[in-house]
Amino acid sequence: MKAFKNESYLQSSVTMFLYFASWGIWWSFFQLWLTSKSGLNLNGSAVGTIYSANSLVTLILMFFYGALQDKLGIKRHLLIFSGICAALVGPFFIYAYEPMLNSNFTIGLVVGSIFLSAGFLATTGIYEALIERFSRVFKFEYGQARAWGSFGYAVVALLAGHLFVINPDLNFWIGSIFGVLLLLNVCLWVPKAEREEKKRSNQATQTSVPSVKEMFSLLKLRDLWIVIILIFFTWTFYTVFDQQMFPSFYAGLFGSVAQGQQMYGNLNSIQVFVEAIMMGIVPIIMNKIGVRNTLLLGITIMAIRIGLCGFIDNPVAISFVKMLHSFETPLFILSIFRYFTLHFETKLSATLYMIGFQVAAQLGQVVLSTPLGMLRDNSGYATTFHIITVIVAIAGVYAFFMIKRDDQDVNGEPLVKPAA
8 A cells, every 4th residue: 555655656657558448458469469360361371471560660669769768867758759640549559450351461461560660569567667667766666656557557558349240440449538537648748747857867967877888788798688588588479479479369269259368368368467467476586586586487377388288178278378478478578577677787677678588589489479469370279289288398498597697797786685
């Protein structure tokens, strides 16, 4: 309850709730929209190409966004731009994106990848990095604020499944409504502590602001490349498996497509709701077992979850397996964030997170989305899931030997601050 007395925590929580709601209402069914008869009815290869193109543009923008946000500090310019895109998502999908993909796939591919990446896919990391920075400056727990983002996604995911069956366009229009609310929130609600901090930042010297040279020099760090390789072969599958493949796989387990789509929406909502709760619990777990062990636990759960999906075809059993995602995501995201602020300079946290986590995952999607989509078309879901599981398991072994211990090379904020 103490956190609710902190206005910066409240504003950050509302921001995360509205952003993930404006995104999740259509993104949770994006793959089904691409593949279903009520949508575009595309095959796995075409869907993989769309995801690869989105990831490629996102990859490029992330370098720019991460560097720019570190320059901006706690200013919200990129969040306002994202809010504008979120407000326009309905008109864009219905009057531009869908007609272009139907009439000229290549043009639709290019235009869509630019809009989706600039407004959503590349800005997700900025929301997370900026709110994490707010949590350190304004003294609240990042995981608790991030949990409201998961809660927002859970609420709209429950709604999205039922709307999608009625008319997929409804998902996009409601996304725009949440986008307008998001835009108003980030433009009009600026807590007193944030206003005062901006004044101090404007009056102070800029020695704490990283230079462009410092930002790009990060690519020379061996320790950063160790993390990039790990993310490439693990978190990449959050999109390749969970967004590109699982929705249609799960919906196909039911007697009718409509029933499968509704059940997927319900399951996705429950899963993300539990994920929101875990966002508040994982920081406690991390303080008990450490950052490294939390990350290894997240990778282990990922391998088990994807692997079981390759052996089970019962919708009830698969639903229980899907719930493991509720534990995996908070364990992975929060431990990666804390790993960067533990072992690297905190003033570069946005750039580190964008390059070491978001960019690495997007690069993995660029490389793997299309071939895995083709593999799914030719060999089926089970074989594809088995191959993904083997890759994640090998990456877990790599992490066990390569990821630093919590007391090793602490160049940022220690996990447990020493007594004054």
